[in-house]
Amino acid sequence: MKKKMVFIMNPISGTASKAAIPDLIEKTLNKDLFDYELRMTQYAGHATVIATEAKDAGADVVVAVGGDGTVNEVARAIVHSQTALGIIPCGSGNGLARHLLLPMSAKKSIQVLNKCEIHDFDYGIINGHPFFCTCGMGFDAFVSQKFAQAGKRGPITYAENILREGLNYQPETYEIEDETGTHRHKAFLISCANASQYGNNAYIAPQASMSDGLMDIIIMEPFDILEAPQISIEMFNKTLDKNSKIKTFHCKELRIHRRSEGLIHYDGDPVMTGADITVTLREQGIKMVINPDADRSERQPNVLQTAAAELFNDLNEMRRVFNRRSHRIQILGKVLQRKLNI
Template sequence: MPSSQTVRALLIVNPKSRQGAEAALEDGLERLRQAGFTVEKLVSQGPEESRQAVLDRCSELDLVIMGGGDGTISSMAQVLYDCKMALAVLPLGTANDLARSLAVPETLEEAFAVIAANHRRRIDLGIVNGHYFFNVANLGLGVTVSEELTDQVKKQWGVFSYLKAFFAALARIRQFKIKLTVDGEHKRLRSIHMAVGNGHYYGGGNVLRDCNEIDDGLLSLYSLRPQKVWELLTLAPLLREGQYDLDKRVFTAQGRDIHIETRPSGMAIHADGEPVTRTPAHFEVLPGALEVVAPRPVPDPSNPEGFTP
């Protein structure tokens, strides 16, 4: 988009996420106006209001700026895709994993600076049973963690809330059987947790898989084999860094089309921290589905011209 052209933007803010951020938001809005943006601000009371606001303005906007956490932003994925609308992220949530995957800075001042620069890139979207997501969809232990991650826990524990929810969930571990198909190849597994991810980060900064990126056209899957709690805790460093291939207790795969059946059937699936569907589940990826505002990539000193070997 030419720099001389006004950028018409809608800023949608989750009121639960904006406490204490009002001054920074107003300063950021003024910065955008000085950069040539016209910005309408909406304090939304829920996903339906947010989606309808974008649908009503599809032809009038160049950009939607979402201020909230991963669940708030993920709830907008399909309407943004349907409207072919660009997205910018203000990290106002607990985890902000999409912002991490896009390398958007944590502070609102720096995040607004990224938006003002208006550099665009394209990213993939994941879909599970028709529900769109940015980061990860999971079942088993991950769902139990999400259930333990209440608003009260987030308020009391802040950045440590995911750790608190994880330890609470350990007491509720149950194993299950999986019939898995990845791009036509079949596998049968026993598991206590399975995740299928599109983005690089999930669960408050955990790496989904160290080789996975949000624009590589692939979904990455990992499954934890049944094990004792103390054994699971020894996996924690590898889980944090996404280095699952280093341990035989973890099954990994990558593909574009994934089908999962479980026993018991009808297991809950959460995507980006929100309940969306149940097994059996069909996953697919939409490569380059969405345009987003993100920092310009930092040149690699060993490859300053950006040549691909």
């Protein structure tokens, strides 16, 4: 008996045209295994409505064709059901798809769907909002809002917002309670990660697993301008957890109190919420189609990684020039001191 697959496509997500995708689905999907339907979203939240209808009608797989926002809308509708989530990544960051090592090519993603290997994964909830990749507060929520307000999207826009706003952002003090007790931290950001990255191969939680029953909590302490490039490079090199400014731990439930209401984000979508924040993990709560042929050693550099490396090199050169000049000034000072003593 054929499986039923419903594709839900967001025509405006990401930076590239999706005009060719319907034809790719028709030509690439294995019709001997699947009957399919393609639906287009018409407004924010419409993907959730369509996915709920598909689940209730007994769909075996609902495929989000879009970015992390579309993925979130589809996934939240099918948690704790027998309907699995598939992804054709077409967004700006594609964080969940990249964590799952799905191909960024639409055709190859459809070929993965043909194999239809399904695993159970965890997901999280922050103040009532389900998330499947990451959620958080502080600077990343602030940048998510700026990114959402931007007229254009993509990694360059994201990088521009980070560079423009990062130096002026003021860290907050948070009271954090988990299973071990209550702690206070002054933090640039706090991220709760079910998956490993924000998107664009920027790894906020390099060791995160979606099937270990735990969230990775990342507290990024305040840092200065000279430390920023190193932190950026470590994020792209999957070594951020080794940085002295990063504190990490694991938990199933987290309660956070801050001085006043403010922004949070869930899978990159910003929303205002109160001073009290609760984050919980739901174990094995969603089924997803995975890539059975994924090679975890493969990862391509991207625009942000290259830009961060160039900025780091520029600042290192500035530091070397400054040190050389400081050394020369010290020598001249000693010579002048000797002459004055004479």
